[in-house]
Amino acid sequence: MSVGTYTERPAAKTGENDWLSVPWSRPRPKRAGVSARLISALTILALLAAWTVSAELRLVSPVFLPSPAAVWAKLVVAARDGFVDATLAQHITASLSRVFAALVVAIVVGVPVGLAIGISKVGRGVFDPLLESLRPIPPLAYLPLIVIWFGIGEPSKILVIAIAMLAPVALSTAAGVRGVSRERIDAARSLGATRGQVVRHVVLPSALPSILTGLRIALGAGWSTLVAAELVAATRGLGFMIQSAAQFLVTDVVMMGILVIATIAFALEFIIRRIEHALVPWTGRQ
Amino acid sequence: MPHLALDKVTVHYDGQPAPAVERVSLDIGKGDFVVLVGRSGCGKTSLLNVAAGLVAPARGQATMAGRPITAPGPDRAVVFQNDALFPWLTARENVAFALRLRGVPADKRARRADELLKLVKLDNAGDKRIWELSGGMRQRVGLARALAAEPEFLLLDEPLGALDALTRERMQTTLLDLWAAAQVGVLMVTHGIEEALVLATRIVVLAPGPGHVVRTFETHFGRRYAAGEPIRAIKADAAFAATRADLTDAIFEGEAA
Incomplete structure (x- = not known):
């Protein structure tokens, strides 16, 4: 091209x-x-x-691999009558609101942290090692600690997902901030921008494409963590539904749950790309 | 009358064995068009950055109207080779950027931006996105954006360097028009010998190792254009060719053949 x-x-x-x-x-x-x-x-x-x-x-035995028709039938049943005391829509809503609440937390914390890493030596010194050591820890490892500290309520579940999302958001923001061209910043300064104005009017918009990429990666990480988050004392949610089904070897519900998560993740990915096209149409075209 | 002055400026970058520029003095008055030329590594851009307040001199001093320059400011707006425009803004919003920083109301700054776009002959491009503009149009937006800051001096760092030859030639007269209309002093860095001749009221020739001034030419071709003489006639003038030969000699003086 x-x-x-x-x-x-x-x-x-x-x-x-x-x-x-x-x-x-x-x-x-x-x-x-x-x-x-x-x-x-x-x-x-x-x-x-x-x-x-x-x-x-x-x-293969249907216990291990139910037919597509059986999975579809379970989808219809779950949508109409529900599975483990909640309809499919309620499970989806529960999981989606956890993922999105976690995304909001990850943005509110991660973008400023990424900004600090990107623009200040102190910020990099403080946050970089923390994030880098947090990133490889599997959610199942810190889940017990979160439960001990914050209990078994909704905040714990959101927090587990948010922690998994934090590193991608912060590190993508930092990468975007560090990638801002020197000339753009110098031009803004020579036009009279203060340090704060440079950050707000030049650095953040320049880093926006990278931040959005970070959000996309974070959503992926969030869905991966969902099942772990719903291990503890959940009564609703797609992860909870899959685990309940697995305990009784209801394989068709397990597969149905997996496919529902895949479909939702795919749809979200599509929506975020649309948002990217609308918000940062200049990407790759300078 | 405010002057932008460099007084025996030495620039020494961290970690470099030798200074980039040593004891260079310049004095630019309002209405001057000073062009720095010289081979690569002679410190042209370093000097411009000192004047802009983007680089601090190791020794010597840069002053603006007698006051030391310690930071960039809108009284010395810089235009870079790679336009450095903001792609998330329209052309009009780019031009209005300095006004927005000052809190000028939206309708007022849009009106001023449109005036400036007209001045650089981009009357209908206000709503265009940056990536929809050609290289020459972008540089016009960049110039308009700098002028919106109402600078006393324009600092141009190879503003036409990335343009094709024809666009470049057209932009040279645009620059002269702006210089005459905006009544600013200009300090410009270029690689183009003819460009320097067409534009400058003074050409300062620098040589590397470390950067120093070898010769200064007082020229009048830009003023003649501003006074109404056609650019073709000026370039065809015998004086133009003669100065061009002298200037070329000065630039390559001391270099092994």
Whole structure:
């Protein structure tokens, strides 16, 4: 893809491009986009077919691999009548609100921390080792400590997820802040910007693409942590639903839960990319 | 009349064995167009950064209207080679940036920004995003943004360096128009010999090792353009060719052939 020959395209068409390409880039032959999608669709269809065949032929016991039809049926039942005292919608709402509450906490804490790491030596000295040592610890390891400290209520669950999200948000913010071009800052200063104005009007907007990438990674980390967070004293939530089902070997509900989480995560990813296109359309085009 | 002055300025960057610039003095009055030329490593940009307040001299002093320069300020607006515009803002919002920093109300700063965009001949580009503009248009926005700060001096660090030859030539006359209209003093760094001749009222030739002044030319070609003479006629003048030869000699003086 050559630089400098951008032609404007209506925003509605950006969906045709794969996510690596830029919406205003040179229009490519249409077939390239379609065939990539087609391959994805075919892959999913092939997997579904293999799954159906092996389940129908009883190649694997239904205890281990229930048929797609059975999983679908469970989805319908769970949506209508519920599973372990809550409907599917209630499980989804419980999990989504935990993930989003955690995301808010991670943003409120992580962006300022990342900013501090990026712009000040003291900030880097204080927070960098903390984050780097926090990052590799698996949520299941610190979960007991959180429960001892904060009890078994909702705040603990949100906190477990938020801790997992903190490092990606803060480190992406820091990387974005450090990547701000010297000339941009110097230009702002020579136009009369104070240190605070430089941060607010130049550094933060410059770092926004990187921050948004951090949020995307954080959401992924959040979903990974969800099941751990709902291990303790949850009565609702997708992670809780999957664990309850697993205890009674209700494999079709386990698989249904996994697919629901995958679908939601996929949808969120899509939405965030849309937000990126709307908020930082200049990325990769300077 | 305020002067921007460098007095025996030495620039020595941390960790470097030798200074980048040694004992260079400059004096730029309002209405002057001073151009620094010289081979790579002669410290042109270092001097500009000292005047801007972005680099502190190791010895000597930079002053603005007699007061020492210790920090960048809107009285000395800088325009860089890579426009350094803000892509999250429209062209108009970029131009209005300095006014926004000062808390000028939105409608007033938009009006002023439009005036300045008109001055740089970008009347209809106010709503455009930065990445929709060509290199030449971006530099015009950059110049308008600097002028919005109402500077006494414009500091231009190879502002036309990234442009193609034709755009560059057109931008040179734009620069002269702005200089005449805005009544500012200009300190500019360039690699272009002809560019220096077309624009300057004074050309300061620097040589490296460490950077020092080898010669100063008082020229008048830019003033002649500002007075109304066509740029083609000025460039065709025998005096232009003669000065050009002298200037070229001065730049390459002392360099092994």
